[in-house]
Amino acid sequence: MQNNIYKINSSVFLLRISFFLIILLWVFGFATPIIFSNSNSTIILYPVLHKFYSGVCHQLDYKSFSLLGSHAHVCARCSGIYLGVLIFSALSIFYVKQKHIDIKFLYIGAIILLIDVLFQSMHIVPYLKISAFLTGLIFGLTVFVFFLSAVENHFLFNKTKILI
């Protein structure tokens, strides 16, 4: 029994660290122009990375974070979502214990994001990068909880309950 718990915990740990590394690589890729904004060392990758991320974001300059004139490859909202996912994936490595999470948190995250998108698209409020980023961050944090839970439950626990 003790041996099985140890095996599950080490599998959970390995899975979570794998997710964290993949997400870290993804975030590093879109943030390359900002991370290396004071040098041209990664300019050779710019067209390739920009095209690569174009499939998942409109990449409008005025909606993207920039540093010294270099814009990230994705907009502020997408940056928020990915950073939210990265933050939670990092935290999940140190917190392996599982407990029930209510799905209403996912709905709340999605509704906040949707309201911000609608209000900004209809010009009820001006476009603010920080608001796009924060609503994306909240949604990213909540959505990864459920994604990770579903993957772990299937591959490690064979349960259908939402646990994390």
Next chain:
Amino acid sequence: MNSNKYLPILVCGFGAAVLTTVPYIKSFSCCLIIPAASFAALYLNLKVDNINLPITIKPAVVYGLLTGVVAALFSSTFEILITFITHNNDFVATLPQTEAAMRSLDLGNLLDQTMGLLNKMSSDIVTNGFSLLYTIAITFSNIIIDSVFGIIGGIIGMVVINKRT
């Protein structure tokens, strides 16, 4: 085999491709379009096929993957068509600036080889409206990214549908 089974995938994949590719509409798109399309495909499939609940992870992943692949193929086709008609695209437009920045570095032979390849693609697009290398590159990258995002959408969709029912 029930052909209606694949209708939600085609409809949602097509919709996602339109939202992520067509100019002007594209400005409203973001990374949630493909996962949302997978979720919608999974949900519509429930209505069409009367699948027993709870949904397991296998059909959720398959539906997400197929929606992602369909969206990638449609969006690549739209992009190739738009490029063919206009003889221009983002890649051609931004290449001179990228080349100027690259030339400021001392990258030697590597830069010449890279720029030779990029300039060949750009000149093919400007003269013929089509570049085989560019087509392969965008189709490949779209399939990879959209498949991954589609699978994520399928899994999250499964959690939401199972929890609601």
